[in-house]
Amino acid sequence: MFCMDWEKLYFCGQIFNSMKKFLITILILLAFVSCNRSDNYIIPVDYEKYYKDVTSLTEKEGQELGQKIMMDWYKNTMGREIPDITIKDLDGKTLKLKEWLKRETILVFSNSHCGFGKEEVEKEFPNAILNLKDELKDIDILCLIELAEDSTPEETLEYAKSLHDKYNNLFIIDQDDALRTNLTGSPTEFFIDKKQIVRHVHVGMAMEQGRREEEIRQGISLMKMEKL
16 A cells, blocks of 8 residues: 655645646546446456566656556546455445445555655544534445554554544455455545445545545535436
8 A cells, every 4th residue: 555655656745736627627527437347346456567677767758657657556446346355344344345336435554654645634634524524414424544564453443543533434445355445545535326436536645625525525515416
């Protein structure tokens, strides 16, 4: 998994901002063209192929590669259905994620060691949903904490429990299932409609509170479109 950091080229916040208008256009178009076929699940991004035989990159080459990875991530995620993966509650019970996606849902993802992700799930996102509580009254908020390879199960569980006062629906997801769902950047938010299709995404937290709330409103609007 990758913390939202310039040195982690996969989801560079500066690249994201420079391409924002273009990406939002694609995002809105994809919201209309997805279908409900069984083969329309999220396609995991194969990050290894991008760095095969790569020994070094200039700053420009790194930016170009980061843009390509990000665009492929969007194509493989937006307008696609959440796969049938398992999660665990804080008591260790194994559950199906799909069973918790009965209506429009905002899925919030992070892990216990990324500073950017922790600040988002601990403070920034909870503040935003509190301010938007009337607009979110019919929408579920589901928080997934990743059991990453550099965290122990005990550390992950302890961190997840520390968020219990901020999220009613709080679960742990292992790294393999996170990869299957393209939850590879911390933090990430998926806006999922009733058909369990990803209609909007946000990766990273480089924005002020007003813009964050507007981003959430945009996701709500896309989730609630009648003609999907």
